[in-house]
Amino acid sequence: MELKDIDLNLLVVFNQLLIDRRVSKVATSLGLSQPGVSNALARLRKLTDDPLFLRTPKGMEPTPFAQQMAEPTARALQVLHAALNQKASFDPATSNRAFTVGMTDIGEIYFLPRLMQELSRVAPSVSVSTVRNAAVNLQDEMEAGHVSLAIGLLPQLKAGYFQRRLFKQHYVCMFRRGHALDKRKVSLDEFSAADHVVVVSEGTGHGRTDELLRRRNIARKVVLTVPHYVAVGHILHDSDLVATVPERLAEALAGPFGLAYVRHPAKLPEIAINLFWHGRYNKDPANAWLRSLIIRLHGEGAPG
Known part of the structure; x- marks a missing residue:
């Protein structure tokens, strides 16, 4: 039978x-x-x-x-x-759930400090690991539940995915405090004349910025190229180099590394940073809780 x-x-x-x-x-x-x-x-x-x-x-x-x-x-x-x-419930205070979140190195610098601080307060046994959005097949990993959420500029996540806008941001020009460009406004000529560090961040939307600058024939004297943003704070602190970075990253690096930043002299488009999750987990209580926490901490209107 x-x-x-x-x-x-x-x-x-x-x-x-x-x-x-x-x-x-x-x-x-x-x-x-x-x-x-x-x-x-x-x-x-x-x-x-x-x-x-x-x-x-x-x-x-x-x-x-x-x-x-x-x-x-x-x-x-x-x-x-x-x-x-079974009742759809999740108790963060007692859960030992392990979440995996897809994000860039910028995301780790900007999102993780406040997120981990809040988790230690409200969900002390919950753990988080991160993966690079470009290092895995994000669509398959999220559909399978191996990656709970993803944060960033991710146009490849369309059918089958939910998304929530966290914020929009501008690009800025960043340098050490006391730099020759450390003033209220920087001209394109001053920007072009400076020595630059450029981040080639493959698999993210930030590479389009360099392409736009090239298209508009905005020259830069690039003396250093690095593959990620992790070292940018250290580099700018101890040099006269200038970097083009997203505004939220500049906010996170300015205090710890003694840096300053101004609105970028080139007309660059705003970046929309979204939170993504697969439709299969839209009603999962643990996934919904983590989403709401990230939105509360980092969504538009969240306290600085």
Whole structure:
């Protein structure tokens, strides 16, 4: 006998007959008609090739085969009932859930300090790991649940994904405090004449900025090229180099590294930074909780 051949309702009737022992009582318990219960029993008898229950003065008595079926059937129905009726809840205070979030190195610098500080306060046993958005097949990993959320400029995440705008930001020109460009406004000529460090951040939307500058014939004297933003704060602090960076990164680096920044002299488009999650996990309570926490900490209007 194959499971595909069995109507689950037959097992529900069988289990209730074990409890009530009378067709009329089973009908009342399950909200069925007596003929409906009798029909279900007849179908199950045919499938199992066993009488299952025999009429006696004390009611319907199970056969030895029915007694063998009793305990595993009841257990299976309880498991199914619990699975279908479990309450969608997540208690961050007691959970030891491990989340994986896709983000760039900019995201790690900007989002993680405040996020980890808040997690230590409200969810002390929850852990977070990060993966580079460009280092994995983000679509497959998120669909499989291996990556819970992704943050950034990710146009490849379309069908099947939800997204929420966190904020928009401008690009700025950043340098050490006391630099020759450390003033209220920098001209394009001053920008072009400076020595620059350029970040080639493959797999992110930030590479388009360098392309736009080239298209507009805005010259730069590039003396250093690096593959990520992690070292930019250290580099600018100890040199006269200038970097073009997103404004939120500049905010995060300015204080710790003694840096300053001004609005970029070139007309560069704003960047929209979004939070993404796969539709399969839209109603997952843990995923929803982490999303709401990130939005509260870093969404538009969040306290600085």
